[in-house]
Amino acid sequence: MNLFYAIGKYVMLMRRVFTRPQKRKIFRQQLFTEFQSLGIDSLGIVVFISIFMGAVVAIQTAYNIDSPLIPLSMVGFTVRQSVILEFSPTVISLILAGKVGSRIASEIGTMRVTEQIDAFEIMGVNSANYLIFPKMVAALLINPILIIISMWMGILGGWLAMVLTGLVTTHDYVSGLRVDFEGYTIFYALAKTVVFAYIISTVSGFFGYETEGGALEVGQASTKAVVYSSILIILFNLVLTQILLT
Amino acid sequence: MIEAKNLNKYFGDRHVLIDVSHHFEKGQTNLVIGQSGSGKTVFMKALVGLIEVDTGEILYDERDFTRMNFEQRKTIRQEIGMLFQGSALFDSMNVEQNVMFPLNMFTNKTFEEKLERVNFVLKRVNLEDVNKLMTPELSGGMRKRVAIARAIAMNPKYLFCDEPNSGLDPQTSGVIDILIKEITQEYQITTIVNTHDMNSVLSIGDNVAFIFKGKLWWTGSKDEILQTDNRELNDFVFGTELTSRLKK
Ligand SMILES: Nc1ncnc2c1ncn2[C@@H]1O[C@H](COP(=O)(O)OP(=O)(O)OP(=O)(O)O)[C@@H](O)[C@H]1O
Ligand SMILES: [Mg+2]
Numbered sequence: 001m002n003l004f005y006a007i008g009k010y011v012m013l014m015r016r017v018f019t020r021p022q023k024r025k026i027f028r029q030q031l032f033t034e035f036q037s038l039g040i041d042s043l044g045i046v047v048f049i050s051i052f053m054g055a056v057v058a059i060q061t062a063y064n065i066d067s068p069l070i071p072l073s074m075v076g077f078t079v080r081q082s083v084i085l086e087f088s089p090t091v092i093s094l095i096l097a098g099k100v101g102s103r104i105a106s107e108i109g110t111m112r113v114t115e116q117i118d119a120f121e122i123m124g125v126n127s128a129n130y131l132i133f134p135k136m137v138a139a140l141l142i143n144p145i146l147i148i149i150s151m152w153m154g155i156l157g158g159w160l161a162m163v164l165t166g167l168v169t170t171h172d173y174v175s176g177l178r179v180d181f182e183g184y185t186i187f188y189a190l191a192k193t194v195v196f197a198y199i200i201s202t203v204s205g206f207f208g209y210e211t212e213g214g215a216l217e218v219g220q221a222s223t224k225a226v227v228y229s230s231i232l233i234i235l236f237n238l239v240l241t242q243i244l245l246t
Numbered sequence: 247m248i249e250a251k252n253l254n255k256y257f258g259d260r261h262v263l264i265d266v267s268h269h270f271e272k273g274q275t276n277l278v279i280g281q282s283g284s285g286k287t288v289f290m291k292a293l294v295g296l297i298e299v300d301t302g303e304i305l306y307d308e309r310d311f312t313r314m315n316f317e318q319r320k321t322i323r324q325e326i327g328m329l330f331q332g333s334a335l336f337d338s339m340n341v342e343q344n345v346m347f348p349l350n351m352f353t354n355k356t357f358e359e360k361l362e363r364v365n366f367v368l369k370r371v372n373l374e375d376v377n378k379l380m381t382p383e384l385s386g387g388m389r390k391r392v393a394i395a396r397a398i399a400m401n402p403k404y405l406f407c408d409e410p411n412s413g414l415d416p417q418t419s420g421v422i423d424i425l426i427k428e429i430t431q432e433y434q435i436t437t438i439v440n441t442h443d444m445n446s447v448l449s450i451g452d453n454v455a456f457i458f459k460g461k462l463w464w465t466g467s468k469d470e471i472l473q474t475d476n477r478e479l480n481d482f483v484f485g486t487e488l489t490s491r492l493k494k
Contacts, residue, residue: 022351115334118296123348123400124323126316 010206016128017136017202027134034138038100038201042146045099046092050083050150053091054157057082062167072168075158076176081185083154089189090237092150093196096143097229101204104135105225108208109218117209132205136198143197144190151189188244195240196233203229247272248293248404248436253302255292262288263299264460273434275427275450279441280457281482286440287331289457290408293438294326295319306404324352327397329407333389335381335396341368342377345396352400367395371425387418391425398429405430405437416445423450444489447471456482 021027061078108131111117120127155177162168204225211221248270255263262285270276278286291297293304295311304311306322314322335344342364349360368374371391376384384392390410397405407426411419427450430437441447447454451468458464458478466474471483484490 026350110337114337115330115332116336118291119328119330119334119336121296122294122323122326122328122406123351124320125351 009210010202013128013132013206013209014202016126017132017205019126019129019133021129021133022125030130030134031138034134035142037103038135038138039142039146042096042099043149045095046146046150047153049095050088050092050153051157051160053087054079054083054154054159055161057087057154058158058161058173059165059167062162062165071176072172073176073179075162075168076173077179078176079155079158080177080181083158084151084185084189087154088147088150089192089196090233092147093143093193093200093233094230096146097196097200097204097233098226100139101200101225101229102222104201104204105208105211106218106222108132108205109211109221112209112211113214113218128209132202132209135205136201139197139201140194143200144193147189147193191244192237192240195236199232199236200229203232247307248438249303249305250289250293251303251305253289253292253299253304255288255297255299262460263292266302266457266460266462268455268462268465270436270438271453272436273431274452275430275437275439277439277441277447277451277454278457279447279451279454279482282442284457285460286442286457287408290406290438290440294323294328294406324348324400325403327400327402327405329390329393329397329405329410331408331412333393335384335389335392337381340378340380341373341384341392344381344392345399348396348400363399364395367399368392370398370429371395372421386413387422390414390422394422394425394429398433401433402435405435407437407439409440409442411441411443411446419443420445420449426450444483444486447483458482 058075058079061075062072065072065074108117111131117127117131120130159170159173162173163170207221207225207228208218211217250266250268253263253266254261266289278289280286288297292299295304299312302312306325309322311319311322336347339347342361345364345367346360349355349363353360355363364377368376371394373388373391373395376388376392381389394407394410405426410426411422414422423446426437426439429435439446439450448468451471454466454468454471455462456464456476456479464474464476464479471479474480
């Protein structure tokens with residue numbers, strides 16, 4: 001019952017979010033601010049995590065190849081597949097749900113409890129559109145870029161680990177990267193990313209927007225935003241994998 | 247003029263506004279007074295549509311606000327300025343951007359024209375050289391004044407102030423009261439002020455409405471308020487040590 005009520009409220013909020021912004025110029029300015037705070041500010045952590053995860057996958061694979069029948073190029077292949085199919089789109093999206101989702105929910109939640117949202121409404125501004133729409137558009141555009149960067153960094157991390165440990169040569173690693181490569185996997189990864197970006201921005205926006213009370217409730221809203229975005233990402237990951245890979 | 251006719255509002259099964267009817271005059275500071283929790287904020291938010299009433303009508307100069315949708319209300323909203331209980335300044339913007347915000351959203355003026363208007367209203371509330379300060383750098387009294395400046399930036403016909411002097415020292419709140427009264431008369435605004443501060447009542451209360459437990463209990467002027475024998479109103483007015491001594 002409660003769940004249906006929340007879904008109903010979410011749908012109603014989305015109907016207000018998906019309208020034309022009052023002023024195109026202001027929307028454009030907001031979009032650039034959001035590119036900065038949702039995209040550029042997340043770049044560091046995305047690069048850091050991706051390099052290390054790529055390295056770990058490479059090392060694990062290399063140590064587990066003990067049969068001479070398995071070529072060492074298997075390492076490059078494994079890193080590529082795991083990074084592109086799951087690690088970059090799903091795990092990095094989960095990280096972004098934590099970082100970006102909590103920021104969106106607490107920012108909007110604070111505006112709610114300090115009556116700033118009422119102040120927008122009283123001026124005749126559609127606050128749902130003004131606050132959530134630019135964040136959503138920015139996330140839809142910028143997350144795929146972050147994920148592509150993450151893919152490259154993961155592959156780079158794997159290569160660095162192999163070169164530094166001397167387990168696999170550059171030649172073997174790179175030839176592994178090229179084995180059976182299908183462009184469709186990139187499409188699959190980016191399609192997932194876009195759906196996850198939508199989930200992160202709107203679900204967090206929803207929990208922030210519906211905050212009632214004070215500072216304590218803003219904290220709770222921010223936690224809920226992260227938990228529910230993460231759960232939805234995991235669920236949709238399964239659904240999209242079924243739809244896109246079969 | 248704003249008219250409220252038989253407003254009722256329930257939260258769950260709590261009846262918070264009980265059949266409230268009242269009208270607010272143009273060019274006057276119309277006060278709504280009452281104890282904490284009596285329903286002043288709910289009444290004000292109902293008048294501007296931030297809370298939907300369950301039954302009743304609200305008329306802005308004969309225009310029926312209750313039956314309008316968001317788009318239709320937009321016209322009236324642009325004629326409304328509101329000062330919130332906690333100022334509600336946008337904390338991602340500095341003073342100038344706060345005051346300029348409604349101008350950016352709803353006018354096609356050039357930046358220079360808008361800046362001129364911003365400086366004009368800031369000066370009107372006795373603030374100068376604060377354009378670039380951010381909200382946390384302002385004192386409580388300055389915040390209220392910036393919020394008033396933002397509320398009057400669009401030349402509103404209707405001004406709503408929810409406890410404009412809560413949290414301020416008596417002297418500063420006196421200044422804010424006078425400012426609101428002056429602006430109201432100067433621009434012939436229909437102004438509604440929520441307060442539980444007797445100082446404000448005695449200084450600017452031309453037209454006072456007393457709300458008691460969600461009902462409109464008494465209306466009159468600041469002079470009548472001291473003579474009344476309405477018990478609940480007397481308890482409210484002379485509830486403090488200072489005022490009860492004054493009565494004696
Ligand atoms: N969103 C809400 N949901 C449920 N009850 C509410 C809500 N808003 C207000 N109330 C209740 O309505 C009543 C009137 O509250 P209101 O905020 O109007 O009081 P007030 O007169 O403005 O008090 P104060 O002087 O403290 O600001 C209170 O009992 C309050 O608990
Ligand atoms: Mg109040």
